Amino acid sequence: MTDAATANAAFTPRVFSGIQPSGGLTLGNYLGAMKRFVEMQETGIETLYCMVDLHAITVWQDPAALTRNTRELAAGFIAAGLDPAKSMLFNQSQVPEHAQLGWIFNCVARMGWMGRMTQWKDKAGKHSENASLGLFGYPALMAADILVYHTTQVPVGEDQKQHLELTRDIAAKFNHDYGVEFFPITEPVIEGAATRVMSLRDGSKKMSKSDPSDMSRINMTDDADAIAKKIRKARTDPDPLPEALKDLDDRPEARNLVNIYAALAEITPQAVLDEHGGAQFGAFKPALAELAVDKLGPISAEMSRLMDDPAEIDRMLADGAARARTIAAPILKKTYEIVGMVGA
Ligand code: TYM
Numbered sequence: 001m002t003d004a005a006t007a008n009a010a011f012t013p014r015v016f017s018g019i020q021p022s023g024g025l026t027l028g029n030y031l032g033a034m035k036r037f038v039e040m041q042e043t044g045i046e047t048l049y050c051m052v053d054l055h056a057i058t059v060w061q062d063p064a065a066l067t068r069n070t071r072e073l074a075a076g077f078i079a080a081g082l083d084p085a086k087s088m089l090f091n092q093s094q095v096p097e098h099a100q101l102g103w104i105f106n107c108v109a110r111m112g113w114m115g116r117m118t119q120w121k122d123k124a125g126k127h128s129e130n131a132s133l134g135l136f137g138y139p140a141l142m143a144a145d146i147l148v149y150h151t152t153q154v155p156v157g158e159d160q161k162q163h164l165e166l167t168r169d170i171a172a173k174f175n176h177d178y179g180v181e182f183f184p185i186t187e188p189v190i191e192g193a194a195t196r197v198m199s200l201r202d203g204s205k206k207m208s209k210s211d212p213s214d215m216s217r218i219n220m221t222d223d224a225d226a227i228a229k230k231i232r233k234a235r236t237d238p239d240p241l242p243e244a245l246k247d248l249d250d251r252p253e254a255r256n257l258v259n260i261y262a263a264l265a266e267i268t269p270q271a272v273l274d275e276h277g278g279a280q281f282g283a284f285k286p287a288l289a290e291l292a293v294d295k296l297g298p299i300s301a302e303m304s305r306l307m308d309d310p311a312e313i314d315r316m317l318a319d320g321a322a323r324a325r326t327i328a329a330p331i332l333k334k335t336y337e338i339v340g341m342v343g344a
Contacts, residue, residue, distance in 0.1 A: 008152050011184045013045045016151040018052040018092065018142075021069040022061060023209035025076045027218040027296070031194035031263040032157030038081040040155055040189075047087040048149055048324055049077060051317075054092045054099060054141060058134040059123065071313045072303065076220055078316075079302035090320035092145065097328035101144035102137075104335060108174050109140045109166070118162060143167040147183045148328045155189040158196040159206060164188040178338050194263035200234040203252030218292065221300050228289040231257075236281045243277035245270050254281075261288050264295045 017037055019029055041047045051073045056066060070091050077089055092098050114120060114136055124131035134141075146154055146167050154164055164186065171183035199205040199216040207217045215230055222230070235253050242248060248255040248269075255269075261276075261284075262269045276284050306313060336344030 008184045008187070010181070011150050011152050013152050014149055015040045015045050015047045015153050015155065015189075016050070016146050016149050017155050018050040018055070018145055019073060020056045021051045021053055021066060021073045021091070022056040022059070023069060025073060025220040026197075026207055026209050027220070027260065027292075028157065028194075028197035028207035029209075030076075030080065030220055030296075030299075031192075031197055031260065033155065034077065034080045034082075035194075035263070036155045036189070036192060037077070037087070040153075041082060041087045045153075048151075048320075048327075049082060049087055049089050050095075050145060050324075051091040052142075052145065054134075055138060058132055058138050071310050072221075072307060074313045074317055075303045075306035076299070078306060079299045084316045084320060088320040088324045090317050090324050094317065094321035095148075095324050095328055097148050097325065097332040098141065098144050101148045101328075101332055101335060102141040104339060105140040105143050105147075105170050105174075106137055108170050108177070109137075109143070113166060113169065114139060117166070119159075139163050139166045140170065143170040146186055147171055148331055149324070150184055150327075150331060151186050152184050153187050153189050155191075157194075158190055161188060161190060180338055182334070182338060192263060193259045193269050197260060197263075198252060198256040200230055200256075202235065203256055218296070220296065221303065222296075223300070224293045224297060227292050227296065228286075231285050231289040231292065234285065236285075240278055240280050241273060241276050241284055243273055245273060257281075257284070257288055261291060264288075264291050 017033060019025075019033060025034070037047070037049050051070050053066060053070055056069075074089060074091075078084065082089060117139055119138070120136060123135060142163050143166065147170070154167075156164065168185050171185055174183055175181055197207045199207050199211060200218070201213055201216040205211070205216075209217065211217060215233060218227055218230055234257060236257070237251055237254060239251070239254075241254065241258070248258060258269050258272050261272045265272070276287065333344055
């Protein structure tokens with residue numbers, strides 16, 4: 001057993017993860033996170049999934065767009081296969097314990113730790129004087145999201161690894177400073193062929209909802225024509241697909257399309273090459289487009305059906321939040337007691 005596994009043996013296994021409602025859902029969010037959330041739901045472990053609206057507002061969000069994006073994300077969760085009866089689905093602002101524990105963690109985390117986060121450096125860039133304080137403290141709130149449920153496992157894409165390491169550092173420092181074994185040392189779960197889905201225009205950049213080029217990403221709401229067009233126009237090299245995976249090491253764009261195919265078809269990247277090795281992109285791209293339309297079409301149709309009834313989405317989120325609070329409230333209360341707050 002790893003040190004973390006030993007330390008966590010006392011905690012009930014529990015899964016938490018979050019997605020920002022800061023724009024449309026991409027294929028990267030779906031393959032790197034959401035599809036895996038569904039798999040974890042089916043293991044029978046308690047699962048909580050959150051639309052992290054408090055994180056979204058660390059950069060400007062138009063209020064009406066935030067509301068719409070939160071509901072659309074909730075619809076995406078359900079359309080992808082999350083069952084609100086099995087998983088707790090809710091938006092972060094409805095469970096105030098996240099922000100309350102976030103404050104405690106603002107006082108545990110160190111400025112230096114935050115300043116080293118690559119997301120902070122990327123998003124604030126040279127204009128850090130003008131970035132919000134919330135953006136700087138973002139990882140402490142993320143640690144609170146996770147630890148307010150004593151979460152043991154967090155499924156995420158590769159880009160969240162550093163934030164999860166920081167979550168472990170915050171838990172360890174809290175436990176050490178107060179002389180307790182109260183917070184678990186959470187395990188990141190970064191697995192599968194699609195932990196880092198890359199831009200369709202540039203194999204060195206991750207696929208992102210904030211990329212200015214819509215051709216760089218597949219949105220979960222794209223129709224069949226848009227999906228086929230984006231895959232047809234995806235940047236590649238002139239060589240056919242190889243037979244062996246290692247021959248894709250220096251071909252990031254080709255590797256990305258093979259990974260996407262593997263994740264959608266639920267096979268390994270090598271199995272994709274067993275089937276398509278030797279094929280030109282002129283033949284492989286249409287096969288990938290057909291697979292993508294086949295897998296994503298039903299999800300996007302279900303999303304738009306669910307979006308027709310926003311009141312039902314809101315009801316479902318309120319129910320998820322109420323259930324989540326029954327776990328979070330006693331953990332926050334105990335945290336306040338440990339810290340020495342009167343009346344906790
Ligand atoms: P966010 O909203 O940027 O992304 C949500 C999830 O999607 C994954 N992801 C990708 N995976 C593979 N390839 C890609 N191109 C790609 N793009 C996004 C992300 O890794 C993530 O798992 N900070 C988080 C939200 C958050 C959170 C949390 C996550 C807040 N609190 C607590 C886990 C636990 C974020 O910005 O994700």
